[in-house]
Amino acid sequence: MTAPAESHDSGSMITFAGVDKSWGANHVLRSLDFEVAAGEKVSIIGPSGSGKTTILRILMTLETPDDGLVTVEGQSLWDARNGARPKETKQMRVTRRKIGMVFQQFNLFPHMTAMENVIEAPIKVLGMSKDDARERATDLMEMVGLSKHLEHKPPQLSGGQQQRVAIARAMAMRPKILLFDEPTSALDPELIGEVLSVIRDLAHSTDMTMLMVTHEMRFAEEISDRVVMFDSGAAIEQGPPQQIFKDPSHERTRLFLRAVLER
Amino acid sequence: MIWSNEFALEILPVLLRGLWVTVQLTLLGFLISLVVGLVVAVVRFAKIPVLSQLCTLYVLFMRGTPLLVQAYFAFYVLPAYGVTLSSFATGVVVIGLNYSAYTAEVYRSGIEGVATGQWEAATALSLPPRSTWNRVVLPQAVRSVIPVLGNYLIQMFKDSAVLSAIGVIDLMRAANTLGSSSFRYLEPFTLAGLLFLIISYTASIGVKRLEHRYAPAH
Amino acid sequence: MSVVIEYAPLLGRGLLTTLLITMLGIALTLVVAFAAGLARLSRFWLLRAPAYVFIEVFRGTSMIVQLFWFFYALPFLGIEFTPIAAAVLVLGLNEGAYAAEVVRGAIVTRPTGQTEACIALGLSPAQRMRRVLLPQAIPAMLPPFGNVFVDLLKATSLVSLVTIVDLTFTAQSIRNETGETTAIFTVILVMYFILAMALSLLTRWLEGRFAIDRSGRPALTKPVIGGQGAIPA
Numbered sequence: 001m002t003a004p005a006e007s008h009d010s011g012s013m014i015t016f017a018g019v020d021k022s023w024g025a026n027h028v029l030r031s032l033d034f035e036v037a038a039g040e041k042v043s044i045i046g047p048s049g050s051g052k053t054t055i056l057r058i059l060m061t062l063e064t065p066d067d068g069l070v071t072v073e074g075q076s077l078w079d080a081r082n083g084a085r086p087k088e089t090k091q092m093r094v095t096r097r098k099i100g101m102v103f104q105q106f107n108l109f110p111h112m113t114a115m116e117n118v119i120e121a122p123i124k125v126l127g128m129s130k131d132d133a134r135e136r137a138t139d140l141m142e143m144v145g146l147s148k149h150l151e152h153k154p155p156q157l158s159g160g161q162q163q164r165v166a167i168a169r170a171m172a173m174r175p176k177i178l179l180f181d182e183p184t185s186a187l188d189p190e191l192i193g194e195v196l197s198v199i200r201d202l203a204h205s206t207d208m209t210m211l212m213v214t215h216e217m218r219f220a221e222e223i224s225d226r227v228v229m230f231d232s233g234a235a236i237e238q239g240p241p242q243q244i245f246k247d248p249s250h251e252r253t254r255l256f257l258r259a260v261l262e263r
Numbered sequence: 264m265i266w267s268n269e270f271a272l273e274i275l276p277v278l279l280r281g282l283w284v285t286v287q288l289t290l291l292g293f294l295i296s297l298v299v300g301l302v303v304a305v306v307r308f309a310k311i312p313v314l315s316q317l318c319t320l321y322v323l324f325m326r327g328t329p330l331l332v333q334a335y336f337a338f339y340v341l342p343a344y345g346v347t348l349s350s351f352a353t354g355v356v357v358i359g360l361n362y363s364a365y366t367a368e369v370y371r372s373g374i375e376g377v378a379t380g381q382w383e384a385a386t387a388l389s390l391p392p393r394s395t396w397n398r399v400v401l402p403q404a405v406r407s408v409i410p411v412l413g414n415y416l417i418q419m420f421k422d423s424a425v426l427s428a429i430g431v432i433d434l435m436r437a438a439n440t441l442g443s444s445s446f447r448y449l450e451p452f453t454l455a456g457l458l459f460l461i462i463s464y465t466a467s468i469g470v471k472r473l474e475h476r477y478a479p480a481h
Numbered sequence: 482m483s484v485v486i487e488y489a490p491l492l493g494r495g496l497l498t499t500l501l502i503t504m505l506g507i508a509l510t511l512v513v514a515f516a517a518g519l520a521r522l523s524r525f526w527l528l529r530a531p532a533y534v535f536i537e538v539f540r541g542t543s544m545i546v547q548l549f550w551f552f553y554a555l556p557f558l559g560i561e562f563t564p565i566a567a568a569v570l571v572l573g574l575n576e577g578a579y580a581a582e583v584v585r586g587a588i589v590t591r592p593t594g595q596t597e598a599c600i601a602l603g604l605s606p607a608q609r610m611r612r613v614l615l616p617q618a619i620p621a622m623l624p625p626f627g628n629v630f631v632d633l634l635k636a637t638s639l640v641s642l643v644t645i646v647d648l649t650f651t652a653q654s655i656r657n658e659t660g661e662t663t664a665i666f667t668v669i670l671v672m673y674f675i676l677a678m679a680l681s682l683l684t685r686w687l688e689g690r691f692a693i694d695r696s697g698r699p700a701l702t703k704p705v706i707g708g709q710g711a712i713p714a
Contacts, residue, residue, distance in 0.1 A: 060383075060386065060387055061386065062383055062386060062387075093389065096386075096389055097389045099387075100387060100388070101383075101387040103380060103383065103384065103387070105378075105380050106380075107378075107380035107381060107383060107384035107387075108384070109381065109384070109398075109399055109403075110403065111402050111403055111406065112398075120388070120390070120394070120398060121388035121389065121390055124390055124391065124394040124398070125388065125389050125390060125391065125394075169388070170387070170388075173388060173389070265557055265558060323674075323678075324670075324674060326631075326677075327631065327635075327673065327674045327677035327678060328635065328670045328673045328674050328677070329635040329636070329637075329638035329639075329649070329673055330635070330638075331638045331639060331641070331642075331649060332638055332649055332652075332666065332669060332670055332673060333670070335649075335652075335653070335666055336666040336667075336670060339656065339662040339666065340662050340663050340666060343662060343663060421541075421542070421543040421544075422543065424543040424545045424546055425543075425545055425639065427545075428642055435543070435545060435546060435549075438546075438549075439549065442553060442554075447557075448549075448553035448554045448556075448557060449554045449557040449558070452546065452549050452550040452553060452554040453550065453554060455546055456542045456543075456546050456547070456550055459541065459542045459543050459546060460537075460538060460541040460542050463541045463542075464537060464541045467541070
């Protein structure tokens with residue numbers, strides 16, 4: 001089990017304290033305590049319905065927790081303690097800008113070119129000039145290996161290319177925290193590598209905090225500082241990748257890994 | 264001979280002038296319906312208290328009452344409150360507002376058809392609501408319903424004939440006047456019908472092409 | 482408002498005429514819709530082609546033009562109808578053309594598996610249509626039919642332009658006599674609105690009645706194959 005939640009002045013980048021979330025009868029997160037340090041690369045693994053994606057979605061303010069406290073860099077993002085019903089506040093909007101997300105279904109804007117997708121938020125939210133934004137976008141697109149596709153629209157790109165554009169788009173906002181929700185699960189097998197390659201570069205070359213939900217176990221092992229095993233709404237085991245993958249202590253972790261790695 | 268080609272050719276220019284008025288009436292009315300309908304649709308979707316309910320009531324009422332009676336209402340009642348417009352202007356406004364209730368519904372289905380992922384991506388990028396609407400959601404929503412809007416344009420073209428009842432000198436009134444002044448009704452109304460048919464049939468083929476381009480079968 | 486109360490009986494008669502024409506119009510619409518819609522699906526070109534032409538002509542021209550044509554132009558060809566007959570005829574043919582496309586669309590979108598099962602079982606095309614496809618298509622037709630019915634109700638206001646004393650005609654003549662505009666027209670607008678809402682509710686009730694998969698209620702027409710939960714006769 002994880003250590004009990006410390007006060008949210010502990011210096012962690014992300015803290016979840018006593019977070020609850022239910023969908024009707026489905027208790028997706030049960031009094032979750034969870035912390036991520038600044039610059040940490042964390043992978044979350046576990047069976048479907050275990051609540052892994054919900055954690056990311058609550059952080060990205062796409063879902064509202066039913067109970068508990070979520071903070072980012074010491075600032076409260078969601079405060080649902082004592083039955084309070086959290087609403088969107090100005091502070092939340094400010095805090096949210098530090099977080100970016102890469103979606104399983106990419107969610108690129110299909111009516112805009114790759115370049116336009118990447119520069120949209122920097123211009124509208126960060127107030128960048130169009131030229132500065134284009135310059136940054138060009139650099140980012142080069143980083144993800146798509147310099148030749150700046151003027152292409154999403155329907156003209158393969159799944160792997162679209163996901164790489166999505167990563168560039170998220171990076172353009174210079175997030176302190178980047179969330180990855182099963183980034184390669186919707187891709188054809190031969191396109192997975194190119195996306196993982198980009199994520200790997202990000203893990204090695206930036207000091208962003210990265211939180212990734214994934215089924216790519218080998219990849220998770222390779223780039224993570226910490227791996228968290230989720231099941232039935234709780235983090236049942238966590239530790240360095242070598243420990244989790246080679247010598248898990250929890251029975252459910254063992255069963256899960258055996259089912260997943262034995263393909 | 265019941266039908267006189269001579270007479271038919273004689274009245275054709277008058278009918279065509281009426282047709283031109285019909286076309287103008289339709290295009291201007293459609294413009295109004297496009298703009299007003301969009302506003303109504305966005306307000307309803309945004310669930311603003313009071314305003315949204317009013318918009319819903321507006322849509323229900325405009326769709327649930329006859330265009331002819333709405334036209335009479337506007338034509339006779341407005342002057343009593345100091346607003347005097349020409350028949351043509353009244354007609355444009357009435358048909359524009361009437362059809363705005365339909366376009367509002369069309370826009371609504373378009374907006375609801377935009378994938379949730381698009382909204383989520385906008386949230387993830389911290390895009391403000393205005394940008395989310397103007398740059399992400401509406402462009403996709405409107406594009407997807409262009410063929411349906413096209414069909415409503417054609418429908419409005421045909422419905423516009425009703426406005427002849429409040430004095431608009433359109434194709435319908437031209438045919439009616441020609442008929443009553445010459446006591447020959449066959450040629451004017453048949454030609455008017457043919458003109459409506461030719462234009463709306465051709466337009467509907469054009470709209471089917473739009474369908475292929477903008478909303479290929481899901 | 483006092484004008485309204487004074488003329489209430491007159492309005493009442495106008496309302497009855499409107500209702501009469503609406504109901505007759507709906508009846509004819511249904512007949513035409515199924516006749517033309519099924520004809521469009523026929524194997525025989527001789528049935529398909531005229532149906533297509535009929536539908537395109539009546540959908541492509543304005544109802545008011547059709548009304549005037551039937552009322553004023555047709556007599557020149559030797560055919561004369563009474564005003565109400567002409568009105569019901571035009572309403573039924575016009576809305577029937579639109580409804581025919583609803584019928585056709587609802588049948589065409591039934592899963593091909595149903596047709597294939599019928600062929601495999603040796604049912605004739607007529608049996609297939611009558612016992613399998615139509616019963617499943619009818620629930621899908623009802624919502625768009627609801628729109629057609631409301632359209633028809635609204636369209637009846639046009640008969641006031643060919644001398645029929647319906648609700649709109651009555652309002653116009655009251656206006657002519659008394660100069661009262663706001664009260665009268667507001668009242669009939671509200672009356673039409675209530676009628677339209679009533680028609681919509683009626684259609685929704687029918688949807689419930691004809692639904693195949695409501696637990697416990699057998700469908701009115703019992704399908705042979707594929708009725709989910711319907712009790713076989």
